[in-house]
Amino acid sequence: ARWGDGLLTATSDGDAALCLPEMPSKAPVSLPATMHALSDRGISAPILLRVQPFLDRSLTRLHAAFAKAFKDVGYQGTYRGVFPIKVNQQSEVISRLIRVGQAHHYGLEVGSKPELMIALAQPLSPQALLICNGAKDEGFVRLALLSGKAGFNTVLVIESLREFETIRRIATQLDIRPQLGVRLKLTERVGGKWQASSGDRSAFGLGGHDLLTLVQRLKASGFIDCLMLQHTHLGSQVPDIIDIRRAAAEACRFYVELTALGAPLTHMDLGGGLGVDYTGARARDDNSVNYSVQEYCTNLAETLRHAMEAAGLDHPTIVTESGRFVVAQSSIFIFDVLDATLYDSAEKPELRDGDHHLLSDLAAVEGYIDSTRLREAFNDTIYYRDELRALFRRGQIDLEQLARTEQSFLYLASRFKAAAHIHGDLSAELGTGVDHYHGNFSLFQSLPDVWAIDQLHPIMPIQRLNEAPNRRAVFHDLTCDSDGTINRFILEGGIGDALPVHPLREGEAYHIGVFFVGAYQETLGDLHNLFGDAPIVTITLEGPDGFTIEHETEGDSIAEVLSYVEYDPGACLDAFRQTVEKAVAAGKLSPSERRMMTAAYKSSLAGHTYFHTASPIIG
Numbered sequence: 001a002r003w004g005d006g007l008l009t010a011t012s013d014g015d016a017a018l019c020l021p022e023m024p025s026k027a028p029v030s031l032p033a034t035m036h037a038l039s040d041r042g043i044s045a046p047i048l049l050r051v052q053p054f055l056d057r058s059l060t061r062l063h064a065a066f067a068k069a070f071k072d073v074g075y076q077g078t079y080r081g082v083f084p085i086k087v088n089q090q091s092e093v094i095s096r097l098i099r100v101g102q103a104h105h106y107g108l109e110v111g112s113k114p115e116l117m118i119a120l121a122q123p124l125s126p127q128a129l130l131i132c133n134g135a136k137d138e139g140f141v142r143l144a145l146l147s148g149k150a151g152f153n154t155v156l157v158i159e160s161l162r163e164f165e166t167i168r169r170i171a172t173q174l175d176i177r178p179q180l181g182v183r184l185k186l187t188e189r190v191g192g193k194w195q196a197s198s199g200d201r202s203a204f205g206l207g208g209h210d211l212l213t214l215v216q217r218l219k220a221s222g223f224i225d226c227l228m229l230q231h232t233h234l235g236s237q238v239p240d241i242i243d244i245r246r247a248a249a250e251a252c253r254f255y256v257e258l259t260a261l262g263a264p265l266t267h268m269d270l271g272g273g274l275g276v277d278y279t280g281a282r283a284r285d286d287n288s289v290n291y292s293v294q295e296y297c298t299n300l301a302e303t304l305r306h307a308m309e310a311a312g313l314d315h316p317t318i319v320t321e322s323g324r325f326v327v328a329q330s331s332i333f334i335f336d337v338l339d340a341t342l343y344d345s346a347e348k349p350e351l352r353d354g355d356h357h358l359l360s361d362l363a364a365v366e367g368y369i370d371s372t373r374l375r376e377a378f379n380d381t382i383y384y385r386d387e388l389r390a391l392f393r394r395g396q397i398d399l400e401q402l403a404r405t406e407q408s409f410l411y412l413a414s415r416f417k418a419a420a421h422i423h424g425d426l427s428a429e430l431g432t433g434v435d436h437y438h439g440n441f442s443l444f445q446s447l448p449d450v451w452a453i454d455q456l457h458p459i460m461p462i463q464r465l466n467e468a469p470n471r472r473a474v475f476h477d478l479t480c481d482s483d484g485t486i487n488r489f490i491l492e493g494g495i496g497d498a499l500p501v502h503p504l505r506e507g508e509a510y511h512i513g514v515f516f517v518g519a520y521q522e523t524l525g526d527l528h529n530l531f532g533d534a535p536i537v538t539i540t541l542e543g544p545d546g547f548t549i550e551h552e553t554e555g556d557s558i559a560e561v562l563s564y565v566e567y568d569p570g571a572c573l574d575a576f577r578q579t580v581e582k583a584v585a586a587g588k589l590s591p592s593e594r595r596m597m598t599a600a601y602k603s604s605l606a607g608h609t610y611f612h613t614a615s616p617i618i619g
């Protein structure tokens with residue numbers, strides 16, 4: 001309820017289920033049932049589930065919030081949103097946003113030439129903006145300038161004085177009057193993970209001195225009439241609304257000054273920064289925001305209105321490049337747990353004649369795990385275990401006794417956990433003994449920001465939510481890298497280092513959902529250990545099963561990932577065949593083994609990179 005933003009609920013059967021707050025009468029769509037139905041179609045975890053109505057919803061909410069803000073505040077200008085392609089470049093996402101955003105003349109922001117190519121292949125409405133940011137070479141500039149002739153509403157945002165010279169030269173050659181913008185550095189700094197994008201030490205945009213020089217050059221070259229947009233960007237996921245307000249106020253100061261200098265500005269582009277409340281804390285911290293989308297829009301409209309009226313200027317068209325807000329909630333990453341390493345055990349080991357006396361001392365601790373001697377019992381357990389390990393290292397006890405030591409320790413840990421549950425005082429120390437759940441995924445491929453910048457996503461089991469989760473676990477991925485671990489979680493009382501989970505059941509799938517992963521994750525992911533893209537399934541929340549598969553993108557095959565790192569899969573197969581042939585010729589392999597090996601190699605090349613579970617999903 002806290003972080004789900006009304007998009008998630010739990011059914012009475014304990015299933016996590018998707019819902020649309022705007023359609024309360026619609027039955028929630030169970031995620032385990034969806035996984036089951038996908039498994040019937042041969043699609044299994046890990047998968048990225050894209051929920052199309054969630055994408056539509058965010059886009060609609062953004063436009064509705066600006067419309068309401070303009071009405072409430074009496075703002076006379078228009079809002080023109082653009083989607084920054086870098087936040088999610090996937091073709092299906094972009095075309096959906098353009099289709100749904102058509103009514104609002106929703107446009108695109110590009111920050112590179114490949115992104116420009118994507119934008120120019122979209123059926124943008126003539127009023128929709130195509131904002132060109134980023135470093136632009138001659139080819140980029142030429143194409144962007146010419147695109148205006150083909151009906152695109154393209155704005156070239158000048159990022160540096162040198163870039164202006166390129167634009168001026170090519171526009172003059174082509175005899176085109178371009179629509180120009182200028183990216184400014186604000187002096188206000190904002191909080192959050194991306195604070196380096198703000199302030200005068202930001203790597204992007206022009207400071208006050210360069211800006212004045214640019215205005216002089218625009219005037220001298222006769223291009224000042226083309227300057228119609230002012231661009232600022234504070235960085236992504238700005239946590240504090242006060243920072244946003246202050247930055248908008250400073251942007252207005254620049255706008256007023258530039259206008260006074262003769263720039264016929266009509267558009268104020270405030271970039272990205274509109275955040276997502278991943279933790280639901282409504283707090284001014286890295287993974288949350290202390291404002292709603294409505295508050296964001298109202299604050300911008302109010303700030304701009306006051307500033308423009310004080311300066312006697314018309315209200316400009318407000319442009320935002322909100323990416324994270326538009327796409328984050330629309331994707332859910334779901335992986336299955338393959339195995340667990342438990343740090344307690346219900347099984348009490350039998351001591352043998354001849355066992356070292358410390359083993360009986362260790363076993364005897366069980367007799368005084370009670371409220372009065374809990375701490376003493378815990379200290380003794382650690383002492384006896386460590387002494388026994390030292391004896392093993394010195395060759396004084398054998399492997400069998402070491403095994404009984406470890407088993408006794410795990411058994412006692414379970415007794416302590418039961419007692420600590422009652423008394424609570426040892427829970428922190430016992431917390432270090434959390435279970436390790438081994439997940440069928442790659443953190444580096446599917447959740448790169450969790451690894452790189454400690455991004456927190458809401459994470460929870462998607463089934464058995466009507467059953468107390470009586471274990472605590474961290475998740476390890478399939479890579480042979482200890483960094484491939486999720487060990488920070490959004491919990492009831494704040495951030496915790498282990499997630500409450502259920503014990504695994506034999507033959508029954510246990511799926512974990514990682515929510516709100518639609519922004520930035522898909523293309524930032526890498527091929528560590530050569531785990532490729534997981535399959536992507538896009539669903540709508542309609543149809544006889546409660547959902548319909550709109551689109552399915554296969555995950556990377558092994559042959560594909562091999563080719564990404566410059567192997568020719570066919571050549572690999574040939575090389576393998578030759579080795580096998582030699583082994584057959586030497587009598588080490590039989591012809592039937594040759595057939596089996598070659599078939600296994602070929603089918604592996606065509607198969608996926610993730611762990612293939614043969615057992616069916618039950619439950």
Ligand code: PLP
Binds near residue numbers: 109
């Ligand atoms: N615009 C520009 C220029 C950016 O660099 C970014 C990302 O940092 C965005 C827009 C998107 O920001 P957000 O995802 O916070 O909306």
